[in-house]
Amino acid sequence: MNHPLSEMMSNSMSKIKDMIDVNTVIGSPITTPDGVTLIPITKVSVGYGGGGSDFATKNYPANRDNAFGGGAGAGVTITPMAFVVIRGESVRMLPVSEPASTSVDRIVELVPDILDRIEGIARQFKDRKTEG
Structure with a gap:
């Protein structure tokens, strides 16, 4: 029997991929009016889980309406870590205190x-x- 669990998990992972890309970790440069460029650096943490169960038993055979229950979920945390500060020829890392x-x-x-x-x-x- 084909279960929708793989579809649920694929859908969850697809949504995470849509939210997080390289620009999330290394942000877009921000240039201030005085010519200083700031590049934000973040830490991305992802948690993911999924599971399912068949409800068929020896006395209660599976059918299309009652055979499966399941779910999938994910959580994402984005934490600012530092800024790369570029001023003229000077480049330095400015950490964000935790x-x-x-x-x-x-x-x-x-x-x-x-x-x-x-x-x-x-x-x-x-x-x-x-x-x-």
């Missing part, structure tokens, strides 16, 4: 902001004390 992945990383990232806020509060307190 978001903090652990609680400790997040805390370390917040420390400068927290210190700035504490300093601001202390300054306000000192100014009020001096005025009054």
